Amino acid sequence: MKIEPFLLERWMTRHETHVKYDIAESGILPLSAQDLLNFEPPETRAATLESLLQLPLGYSEARGTVALRDALAATYTQVTAEQMLVTTGAIEANYLLFHELLEPGDHVIAPYPAYQQLYSVPKAIGCEVSLWSVGPETSYQYDVDHLETMITPKTKLIVVNTPHNPTGAMLSPEAAARVYALAERVGAWVLGDEAYRWLAVPNGAPFARPMIEHGPRGISVGTLSKPYGLPGLRIGWMAAPPEIIQRCWGLRDYITLSPGKLNDALACLALRHHDRIVARNHDIIQTNLAVAQHWIDARRDYLSWTAPRGGLLALLKYDLPVASLELADTLALDHSVMLAPGSAFGYEHHLRLGVGQRPDIFAAGLTEAGRCFDAIRAR
Ligand SMILES: Cc1ncc(COP(=O)(O)O)c(C=O)c1O
Incomplete structure (x- = not known):
């Protein structure tokens, strides 16, 4: 079977292990096995761990x-x-x-x-x-x-x-x-x-x-x-x-x-x-969405979006004289920020933002992305 390259995956693998602020990420902040165990009631936690360790x-x-x-x-x-x-x-x-x-x-x-x-x-x-x-x-x-x-x-x-x-x-x-x-x-x-x-x-x-x-x-x-x-x-x-x-x-x-x-x-x-995980996600999404909205509002002259109505993702539309792949590479290489290029989805002058990242990393990533945009606008 001949298949075209999966553009976003190819781009993500170039940068995802190097950057500090991955705000292109498509999922919610990952849980660890320890986090899952901690959801167990204290009285059964040890038995749950033992059953996992003993599983053939x-x-x-x-x-x-x-x-x-x-x-x-x-x-x-x-x-x-x-x-x-x-x-x-x-x-x-x-x-x-x-x-x-x-x-x-x-x-x-x-x-x-x-x-x-x-x-x-x-x-x-x-x-x-x-x-x-x-x-x-x-x-x-x-x-x-x-x-x-x-x-x-x-x-x-x-x-x-x-x-x-x-x-x-x-x-x-x-x-x-x-x-x-x-x-x-x-x-x-x-x-x-x-x-x-x-x-x-x-x-x-x-x-x-x-x-x-x-x-x-x-x-x-x-x-x-x-x-x-x-x-x-x-x-x-x-x-x-x-x-x-x-x-x-x-x-x-x-x-x-x-x-x-x-x-x-x-x-x-x-x-x-399930319920604990959904509640945890809700807090992350709520915090990050508010920060993202504020950040976009402050850049209204060249940035806009339709906020996600569900899920974790949205496309940011930008009015800057640079193509999305070049902009995304500059963000990753010079600012350690990952925002996915719209070109990977067939849309120029867009970047994909994910709101599932740890809130402090998310906020710092947006600040750093703002610096990159300011530098381009000052050119
Ligand atoms: C819409 C959609 N479907 C399917 C997948 C695949 O997810 P996974 O294989 O990790 O369950 C993804 C991953 O980004 C996705 O965005």
Whole structure:
């Protein structure tokens, strides 16, 4: 399979181990195994640690342990462990689904800009991919009227990502129901990439029901990477009809076989403390959003944004005489700040900001980015 380079990943790997202020980061501040243990009540903490240390590190259950699949299924309405496949991050779930649902020549509709996997993998499979704008053209919003005009009898799959990377757009509950109904009418699947599930923003938009809950053509993909701050566990999943789970499992036998056993156990531990983790995230997002808004307001003559309505990400639009890749490289190399170049998403004069970083690092990163912008304006 010939596939185009994943531009953002290539750019991130150039800088992410060197910079002091990574405010391009797409997730929330990561948790450690110790943080997860500390969520346990003091009286059971030692026993929980012992059970993790004693866990035989053999191969794990291929679909994810029943305990983990039960816990994940319980986060949806009327979904069972038979409808769950635990994968190596949401990225593997998406990849398996694209390969099982699609044939060369199929018509796919995917958001744009987007997490590049969502359109580049269908293209590499040989599908005809129509890009559904969530960019500046539609004020960084989903426009379902526009989607309706793009659907054809050949449409096999509609991909949605809500909350959306990189704009923070949200599909409203009504819009999500309408997307599902439009897909069902032509017998298409809807893949809901819900990697940013549970990441609500103060005064943000309401969350739609996960796509699996809309009906038999709906599939939900989730992950512990973003909403739990556990990307290093590489635990993601799909919630799908049992027949799709069986097919994706069959393909997965040739790729990663099963989740890591310790990761599966740590994921079970994390899920027991969902409410604590969500509350912690809320505090980080609230603090950083207020700081970001203040920082942007002070630079209104050349910076603007539509604040995220959900999730952690937004695009900053800037009016400076420098292309986004050059600006992002200058920020990283000369100021130790990472803000992702809009060009990696196909949009010039934008930078992607993530509000999940540790608040002191986030604030210092913005201050330093401001210095860089001032220097460019003074030239
Ligand atoms: C929209 C979206 N989907 C999927 C992923 C993959 O996440 P992971 O494989 O870490 O679960 C990402 C990561 O940035 C993402 O932004």
